Every structure is written in structure tokens, then in C-alpha cells.
Amino acid sequence: MRSLKVAKDLVAASATPMVLGILAEGESYGYAILRRISELSGGELDWTEGLLYPLLHRLERLGYVKSSWQSVTGERRRKYYRITDRGQAELAEQRRQWDTVVDTLKEIWLGPGERRPLTAIPLEDRA
Amino acid sequence: MTAWEGQEELEAQFAQWRHYVQRRRELQPADSDELEDHLRGSVDELVAAGLSADEAFLVAVKRMGSLDQLSREFAREHSERLWKQLVLTGGTEGATADPAARRELWVMVICAAGAAVSIKVPALFGLRFGEDGSFYGPNFALLALPWLAAFLAWRRRARPPVIETLVALFALGAVAANAYNLADTSQSVVLTSIHLPIALWLAVGLAYVGDDWRSSRLRMDFIRFSGEWSVYFVLIALGGGVLMAFTYGTFEAIGIDPEEFIIQWLLPCGMVAAIVVAGWLVEAKQSVVENIAPVLARLFTPLFTAVLLIFLVAIVPTGAGIDVEREALILFNLLLVVVLGLLLYSVSARDPLAPPGLFDKLQLALVVSALTIDLLVLVEITGRISGYGTTPNKAAALGENIILLVNLAWSAWLLLRFVRRRAPFAALERWQTDYLSVYAAWAWIVVLAFPPLFNYA
Numbered sequence: 046m047r048s049l050k051v052a053k054d055l056v057a058a059s060a061t062p063m064v065l066g067i068l069a070e071g072e073s074y075g076y077a078i079l080r081r082i083s084e085l086s087g088g089e090l091d092w093t094e095g096l097l098y099p100l101l102h103r104l105e106r107l108g109y110v111k112s113s114w115q116s117v118t119g120e121r122r123r124k125y126y127r128i129t130d131r132g133q134a135e136l137a138e139q140r141r142q143w144d145t146v147v148d149t150l151k152e153i154w155l156g157p158g159e160r161r162p163l164t165a166i167p168l169e170d171r172a
Numbered sequence: 173m174t175a176w177e178g179q180e181e182l183e184a185q186f187a188q189w190r191h192y193v194q195r196r197r198e199l200q201p202a203d204s205d206e207l208e209d210h211l212r213g214s215v216d217e218l219v220a221a222g223l224s225a226d227e228a229f230l231v232a233v234k235r236m237g238s239l240d241q242l243s244r245e246f247a248r249e250h251s252e253r254l255w256k257q258l259v260l261t262g263g264t265e266g267a268t269a270d271p272a273a274r275r276e277l278w279v280m281v282i283c284a285a286g287a288a289v290s291i292k293v294p295a296l297f298g299l300r301f302g303e304d305g306s307f308y309g310p311n312f313a314l315l316a317l318p319w320l321a322a323f324l325a326w327r328r329r330a331r332p333p334v335i336e337t338l339v340a341l342f343a344l345g346a347v348a349a350n351a352y353n354l355a356d357t358s359q360s361v362v363l364t365s366i367h368l369p370i371a372l373w374l375a376v377g378l379a380y381v382g383d384d385w386r387s388s389r390l391r392m393d394f395i396r397f398s399g400e401w402s403v404y405f406v407l408i409a410l411g412g413g414v415l416m417a418f419t420y421g422t423f424e425a426i427g428i429d430p431e432e433f434i435i436q437w438l439l440p441c442g443m444v445a446a447i448v449v450a451g452w453l454v455e456a457k458q459s460v461v462e463n464i465a466p467v468l469a470r471l472f473t474p475l476f477t478a479v480l481l482i483f484l485v486a487i488v489p490t491g492a493g494i495d496v497e498r499e500a501l502i503l504f505n506l507l508l509v510v511v512l513g514l515l516l517y518s519v520s521a522r523d524p525l526a527p528p529g530l531f532d533k534l535q536l537a538l539v540v541s542a543l544t545i546d547l548l549v550l551v552e553i554t555g556r557i558s559g560y561g562t563t564p565n566k567a568a569a570l571g572e573n574i575i576l577l578v579n580l581a582w583s584a585w586l587l588l589r590f591v592r593r594r595a596p597f598a599a600l601e602r603w604q605t606d607y608l609s610v611y612a613a614w615a616w617i618v619v620l621a622f623p624p625l626f627n628y629a
Contacts, residue, residue: 075206076213094210094236095245098203103249114205124206 051090060092060100062139068110068128069136075101075124101126109135178225182215185229198243198253211236273456279326280452287319287448288441301440306356309365310349316444317372318342320451321379327455328382341375348619352628359564360623367568371615373398374608391605396520397454399465404450412442466521469514470531476514477534480541487548501569504549508576511542515583516604524597528590536587539580546577564626568618575614579607 067073067081079097082090104110109132114122128136186208193204211232218228236242247253291301291312299307321338324330330338345368354361380397381390416434423430518535550573586603589595 074209076210079210093241093245094207095242098206098210099245099249121209121212122205123209124202 056090056092056096059143060096061104062136062143064097064100064104065109065128065132065136065139068126069133072125072127074126078126104132107135108132182225182229185226186211189233192239196239196243198247198250200250200253203246207236207242276327276452276456280323280448283319283323284445284448284452286322287316287444290315290319291440291444292437295436300436302435306354306361309361310354310368311346312365313369313372314342314345314349316447317369317376319444320448321376323448323451324376324379324455325382328379330379330382334378334383338375338379341378342372344616345372345375345619348616352623354623354628358629360626360628363564363568363622364619367615367618371612371619374612374615377608388602388605391608392520392601395516395605395608396463396465397451399517399520400454400463401450403464403468404453405446408446408450409443412438412446415442463521465517469517469521473514473518473531473538474534476511477538477541480538480545484541484544487545501549501553501566501573504546505569505572505576508542508546508573508580511538512576512579515539515580519601519604522597524601526597528593528597532587532591536584536591539584539587543577543580543584546573546580549573550577562626564622564629567626568622571614571618575610579604579610 063082064078067078073081075094075097078101079092079094082092101110101112105112105126109129110126111129112124112126115125117123189211190204190208193199193207194201199207211229214232214235215225215228218231219225223231293315294304294307294311295301301308318338321342325335325338349364349368352360354364377391377394377398378385380394381387384390416438419430419434419438515535515538518531553570582603583600586595586600590597590600
């Protein structure tokens with residue numbers, strides 16, 4: 046597969062719902078979130094620490110996540126993040142917006158006249 | 173290399189990395205902990221994939237990208253960290269709140285409250301602030317400054333001899349302020365009201381420097397402290413003025429006259445408490461904020477030099493016509509004080525080892541022009557002083573003028589030698605710090621000896 050970089054603006058815009066979505070699955074920490082993003086995107090989304098941690102701190106400041114230090118193996122302490130109710134609400138709102146964007150794009154690119162067989166996913170959705 | 177040795181080396185690398193991270197102001201300890209955990213996660217995974225410990229470390233650090241980049245990204249989210257904040261009661265990390273800083277805060281609050289109570293004690297005996305000037309004038313500093321001295325002495329764990337000297341000095345001040353029974357209208361009351369605070373401020377200086385009071389370095393620290401203290405006091409006073417204006421306006425609007433409360437309570441208590449609070453602020457923020465007094469001195473030295481030089485040029489065509497009225501000597505005294513202040517605070521911030529530069533020459537010009545002006549004034553005035561007979565005011569003003577003149581004349585000489593690279597800068601510093609004793613001696617002479625010398629006039 047050709048490695049294509051996702052544009053910076055798009056990465057930045059999608060980062061919040063992605064992080065909130067991962068945290069909605071359960072409490073997690075920075076490194077694990079980064080691994081998960083990389084895994085889910087098949088390595089296409091390569092976030093930097095400079096993107097992730099300030100974002101986590103911002104989400105905490107906005108009250109969408111809560112952090113707590115927990116000790117793991119020996120002396121090591123790790124900062125875990127957990128989604129809050131406000132965060133859940135924000136995630137739902139962001140999902141709604143993203144769904145609108147994605148659906149619209151699908152309509153444009155796969156107009157009724159030219160449904161290509163290789164794109165099976167949108168058709169399922171519509172059914 | 174055994175696994176254990178590898179581990180050891182890895183820890184050393186982590187320690188070094190932490191050291192680099194902690195130097196970044198944008199990254200706080202909690203952030204570096206979090207990033208370190210991230211780095212360790214990355215290293216663990218790479219080791220599991222078959223890399224050796226130090227290879228894994230190098231790769232993991234490389235992946236994290238440059239610290240510059242990382243700091244920039246953090247700064248975008250935490251821009252407030254680039255502004256140094258004076259944390260009053262410990263940070264957000266709760267448990268890390270420094271207990272020493274907290275204790276200091278409490279001692280300061282106690283001292284400020286003590287000062288506020290002291291200023292109200294005379295009211296029990298029917299004395300009213302703002303009306304009984306002959307009592308509050310000389311005694312004001314006496315009611316406030318011991319609390320600042322006490323705070324500083326506590327903070328520096330002053331030893332008994334210092335404390336005894338302080339008590340003796342303040343007792344002496346109390347005698348000077350009250351033993352002579354000066355009339356409300358006498359010049360001596362005004363002179364004591366001006367000079368006793370100076371004498372007592374230098375006693376505060378003793379509390380500041382402790383038993384090492386001869387040390388030039390510590391005396392210079394006290395000069396720095398005084399400058400910063402003044403700046404903070406003025407700022408607090410401005411805030412207090414706003415508070416009083418609003419208190420007055422809002423209560424007036426609902427038909428309650430707040431004047432009595434403001435004049436008798438808010439103003440005196442606030443003022444003496446501010447004296448202590450300003451002292452505490454200077455101590456607490458010492459290493460947090462850049463000193464502002466030297467910055468002001470740097471800003472105004474060229475401007476004052478320009479004004480004085482133009483004044484000197486303008487005086488020539490008018491034919492030495494300085495109008496030496498009663499206030500003139502005091503005005504020129506104040507001018508010398510300002511010039512001395514500019515010199516002092518430039519000296520206090522200067523690196524003594526730096527070679528002479530343009531600014532030093534500018535300062536020399538400032539001091540020389542001030543001296544020239546003052547000499548012209550003195551020539552005018554000496555003829556007249558015998559004619560009018562001496563009063564306490566005239567004697568004090570003349571004495572001060574001479575003291576300042578001597579200081580500035582010798583400073584000019586030392587500056588000249590420094591600019592010509594004949595003497596080190598430290599000589600000027602030393603001269604200024606030694607001269608503090610002269611101010612103290614003069615202030616005590618004025619408060620103790622002047623009233624009897626001039627028949628309590």
C-alpha cells in the first residue's frame with residue numbers, strides 16, 4: 046500500500062473525536078492511545094507526542110476527560126485518562142457532525158449515477 | 173554487557189533525558205513524568221521486538237522528535253507557563269505545596285495583622301488618624317516598621333544580638349519620637365517625621381542583613397530589597413486607592429457616609445499592612461520576577477541626563493539666576509536623591525566585571541551635571557543662610573545637601589577612574605554600601621540632637 050500522509054489540518058480536526066472515542070472504550074494512557082490510533086489506521090495516522098499530550102491536557106481543561114496518576118510496576122507512575130459525562134456529550138455531538146460531513150462526501154463522490162462496486166460500505170449504510 | 177548493566181545504563185540515559193526536559197519552562201514536572209512514561213513504553217516495545225536497551229532508547233527518543241518542537245506544541249496549549257507566576261499558596265499538585273512557603277505566608281499575615289492592630293492602638297487613647305499629626309507623624313514608622321523587621325528577622329533566623337540591637341534601635345526611635353514633646357507647629361516635628369522613618373528603615377536593613385552587617389554584598393542586597401519594596405508598595409497603594417474610591421462611591425450611593433471608616437480604618441490599617449506585604453512579596457518573588465528598580469533606573473538615566481545638561485546650558489545666558497527661595501534647597505536635595513537613586517540602582521544591577529561602556533559614561537555625565545547644578549545652588553545659598561539665622565529646617569536641608577554632595581562627588585571620581593580603566597567597578601559599589609552608615613548616623617542625629625539643639629523649635 047502506498048503510504049499517504051493525511052493532511053495536518055485534517056489530523057488536527059479529527060484528533061478530538063478519535064481520542065474521546067478511544068477513551069469511551071475505557072480508561073487509557075498516552076502511549077496506549079497512540080498505539081491504538083496507529084493500529085486502527087493501519088499505520089496511516091502517525092501522531093506525534095506533541096499532538097497527543099497537549100490535546101489531552103486541553104480536553105482535561107475543558108472538562109471532557111479526567112486524569113489520575115496510578116502506579117504501575119514499581120516506582121513507575123502513569124497518568125491515566127478517563128472520559129467524563131461532558132466528554133460523552135461532546136463525543137456524541139462530534140459524531141453527529143462527522144456523520145454529516147462523511148455522508149455528504151459520500152453523496153458527492155458516489156452520486157446515484159455512478160455507484161462503484163468496490164465501495165460497498167456506503168450502500169450497506171443506506172439500506 | 174549483561175542485562176543488568178544494560179538496565180543501569182538505560183536509567184542513566186533516562187536521567188539525562190529528564191534533565192534536558194526539566195530545563196524547558198513549557199514542560200512541568202507532571203509533563204516530564206508523563207512523557208517519560210511514554211518513552212519507557214516505547215523502549216519496552218522496541219526491546220521486546222529484539223533491540224538492545226540503548227538502541228531502543230535512541231530510536232524511542234528519535235521518534236518523540238525534537239524537544240524544541242515538543243515544547244512549542246506544549247506552549248500552544250499552556251501559554252500561561254511562559255509567564256512566570258508567583259504562586260502564593262502552592263501549585264495545583266496539592267501535595268507538593270511547599271510547607272515552608274506556606275508557613276512564611278502565615279507569619280507574614282500575622283505580622284501584617286500585628287501592624288494593623290498597632291496603628292489602631294493609639295485610637296484607644298483618643299488619638300485620631302489624620303488629625304493628631306504631631307503624634308502620628310513621628311510615630312507612624314514606629315508602629316509599622318518593627319513588624320516588617322520582625323518578619324525579616326524571623327525569616328533569616330536572626331540571632332539574639334541582632335534582635336537585641338533591633339529592639340534597642342526601635343526603643344530609641346520611640347524615645348526620639350515622643351520624649352521631646354514637640355509642638356504641633358514646630359519644624360522639629362516635621363523633621364522627625366521625615367528622618368525617623370529613614371533611621372528605622374536602616375534598622376530594618378539590620379534585620380535584613382543580620383549579624384553580617386558589615387558585608388558590602390549583603391548591604392547591596394538590602395539596597396535592591398529597598399528598591400523592589402518601594403515599587404511593590406506603590407503598586408499596592410495604587411490598588412488601595414482604587415479600593416477606597418469604590419468604597420466611598422458605592423456606600424455614598426446608598427446614603428451611608430464611609431469617610432470615617434476609610435480615614436480611620438481602611439487607610440491606616442491598609443497602609444501599614446502593605447508595608448509588611450510588600451516586604452514579603454519582594455522576598456517571595458526574588459527569583460521569580462526580574463527586578464524592576466534597575467530597569468526604571470536604566471530607562472530614566474538618559475532622560476535625566478538630558479534634562480540636567482539642557483538646564484545647565486540654559487542657566488548660562490540667564491546669568492546664574494537660580495531663584496533660591498525657601499523651597500529651592502529642598503528641591504535640589506530631592507534632585508540629588510533622584511540622581512543618587514538612579515546611580516544606586518544601576519550599580520545594583522550591573523555586572524561588576526563587565527568593562528566600562530556607554531552607559532557608564534552617561535552616568536558620569538548625569539552625576540557631574542547634578543553636582544555642577546548643586547554647587548551653583550550652594551554658592552547662592554551659603555551667603556544667605558547666615559543672614560536669615562539658622563532654623564532646624566535650614567540646618568537639616570544644608571546638612572543633607574552636603575552629605576549627598578560628598579557621596580556624588582566621590583562617586584563621580586570613582587566612575588571617572590572606572591571609565592578610564594584605572595579602578596574596578598567594585599570600588600563604586602563598596603563606596604555606596606559603606607555610605608549607608610552615614611545616612612543612618614545623620615538621620616539619628618536629626619531626630620535625637622536637633623530638637624534640643626534648636627530649642628524644640
